[in-house]
Amino acid sequence: DTGVSQNPRHKITKRGQNVTFRCDPISEHNRLYWYRQTLGQGPEFLTYFQNEAQLEKSRLLSDRFSAERPKGSFSTLEIQRTEQGDSAMYLCASSLVGTGVAFFGQGTRLTVV
Amino acid sequence: KNEVEQSPQNLTAQEGEFITINCSYSVGISALHWLQQHPGGGIVSLFMLSSGKKKHGRLIATINIQEKHSSLHITASHPRDSAVYICAALYRGGAQKLVFGQGTRLTINP
Numbered sequence: 145d146t147g148v149s150q151n152p153r154h155k156i157t158k159r160g161q162n163v164t165f166r167c168d169p170i171s172e173h174n175r176l177y178w179y180r181q182t183l184g185q186g187p188e189f190l191t192y193f194q195n196e197a198q199l200e201k202s203r204l205l206s207d208r209f210s211a212e213r214p215k216g217s218f219s220t221l222e223i224q225r226t227e228q229g230d231s232a233m234y235l236c237a238s239s240l241v242g243t244g245v246a247f248f249g250q251g252t253r254l255t256v257v
Numbered sequence: 258k259n260e261v262e263q264s265p266q267n268l269t270a271q272e273g274e275f276i277t278i279n280c281s282y283s284v285g286i287s288a289l290h291w292l293q294q295h296p297g298g299g300i301v302s303l304f305m306l307s308s309g310k311k312k313h314g315r316l317i318a319t320i321n322i323q324e325k326h327s328s329l330h331i332t333a334s335h336p337r338d339s340a341v342y343i344c345a346a347l348y349r350g351g352a353q354k355l356v357f358g359q360g361t362r363l364t365i366n367p
Contacts, residue, residue, distance in 0.1 A: 177354060186261075186343050186357030187300075200352050233298050237355075244288050244347050246355060250299035 150236050150249035157226055157256055164222045165252045169238030176219050177246065178211055180204065181233040190234075193219060194241065226256045260284060261346050263358035271366055276331040278361045280344035283325065290345040290355065291318050291329045300343070303329070334365045 147170040157163050169176050174195050179187035190209070191201045195216035213219040223230055233253050237246040260283045270276055280289070288307040294300045304311050304318040306327070311318050320327040331338055341362050345355040
């Protein structure tokens with residue numbers, strides 16, 4: 145148990161529907177990262193927060209994607225109008241600034257049908 | 258182009274064999290992670306290293322900063338070592354985000 149919790153673990157949705165994932169980081173960690181992993185590939189950076197501020201977003205994060213970390217604790221990642229290309233594992237990681245050590249959640253596997 | 262390259266992409270070996278997975282990265286980093294991912298998807302950090310060598314049980318990780326190369330070794334491999342092993346570079350800069358290799362799928366047959 146790494147201490148980073150993601151929900152749901154699996155999500156199957158129809159194309160065009162909206163989905164929301166949640167990540168609960170390790171409580172004292174001030175940084176939270178979202179990564180996306182497609183089949184057979186390593187994860188790719190999507191966005192990260194320091195406390196409640198979203199400091200960087202990848203070009204992979206189209207305008208259908210939005211992430212929040214309202215109180216600097218848990219974070220949500222929403223995908224609107226899902227497309228089949230959004231099918232992937234969405235991974236959350238948290239860390240303390242300056243340590244470089246990231247702890248990963250179990251991921252949410254999204255399948256868009 | 259991915260800035261972190263791993264080889265091989267797939268590796269099948271017999272129980273007891275010595276395993277080596279290689280990772281190279283293209284620009285200067287502050288540290289390199291070796292991660293293990295099981296079929297369920299969760300990622301576990303094995304090592305974070307910025308120089309030299311680290312050992313934990315049957316796992317050994319080395320890094321050569323000058324050559325921008327790291328290796329993960331598994332001694333006396335066992336079927337339970339079967340997983341995807343991923344190296345990830347922690348680049349200098351404020352975000353401290355990881356850039357991942359594509360992973361090496363390791364299968365150890367009994």
